[in-house]
Amino acid sequence: MFDYIFFDFDGTLMDTSRGVFNSFDRVVSHYGLNIDRAVYSTMIGPPLKESFSKTLGLAESEIQNAMKVYREYYSRDGMFEADVYSGIVPLIQALRSGGKKIFVATSKPEEYARQILERKEMLELFDFVGGSDMEEKKRVEKCDVVNYVLESNGISMQKEKCILIGDRHYDVDGAHAAGIKCAGILWGFGSRKEFEDCGADFIFNSPKEIEDFILEKN
Known part of the structure; x- marks a missing residue:
């Protein structure tokens, strides 16, 4: 059934919350915001610009500076706290x-x-790594990234053989918008209800369940 397996990163491959939360702290401190750290978990998944605007309530004119503050810590230390x-x-x-x-x-x-x-000695496990552009201006939404991976690997005409594995409804929405199926996983930052509500094609409790499903179905 599936020959091309796409993996989301944060909350799917790795628990990146420690480094991401520490980076969010820098932004909250910089702007003197009164934010409950508990909301940080809802900010893992969507693009930074969306989280800073909708969750932190920053003005559009401050988004680029907020991203700079975030990345000053994240690019040095935070991204490796995973x-x-x-x-x-x-x-x-x-x-x-x-x-x-x-x-x-x-x-x-x-x-x-x-x-x-x-750094985690995992890069060689992947045939291709697709992500957003650094400025998060032209390739940010999950649909855009999925299409980028499809096109870069010449498999845009084989969508029926592709599946995205992710931990939030953003993954499901983006995969479906790009025309491929999506499986929600329950060890990340999402929930079964979230996946049921957004129409995930499959829901898995563990990596072993994914292995059994994909290899037994092929």
Whole structure:
């Protein structure tokens, strides 16, 4: 059924919350905002610009500066404050052994995703890493990133063989907008209700469930 497996990054491949939350702290402190840190978990998934505008309530004129403040910490320390979820590496290795092509499709800047994967000695596990442009101006929404990965790998005409694995409704919405199926996972930042409400094609509790499903269905 599926030969091309797309993985979201934050909340799917890795728990990046420690570094992301510490970076959000810098922005909140810089602007003197009174924000409950509990809302940070809702800010993992959507593009930074959206989180800063809708969740932190920053004016459009401040978004680019807020991104600069965020990245001053994130690019130095925060992006490496991440932990690979248990079972992810064996899952990818099994899928590769089964002849599948493995991609990353993330709203995180592509440069950061590659650096993190390289630091974690995982970069070679992926056939292609696709992310947003650094300025988050032309390739940010998940749909745009998925289409970028499809086009870059010459598989835009094989969408029925593609599936995105992600942990938020943004992944489901973006995958469906791009014309591919999406599976929601429950070890990240989303919930079963979120996936049921947004129409995820499949919902998985563990990496092993994904391995069994994809390899048994092919």
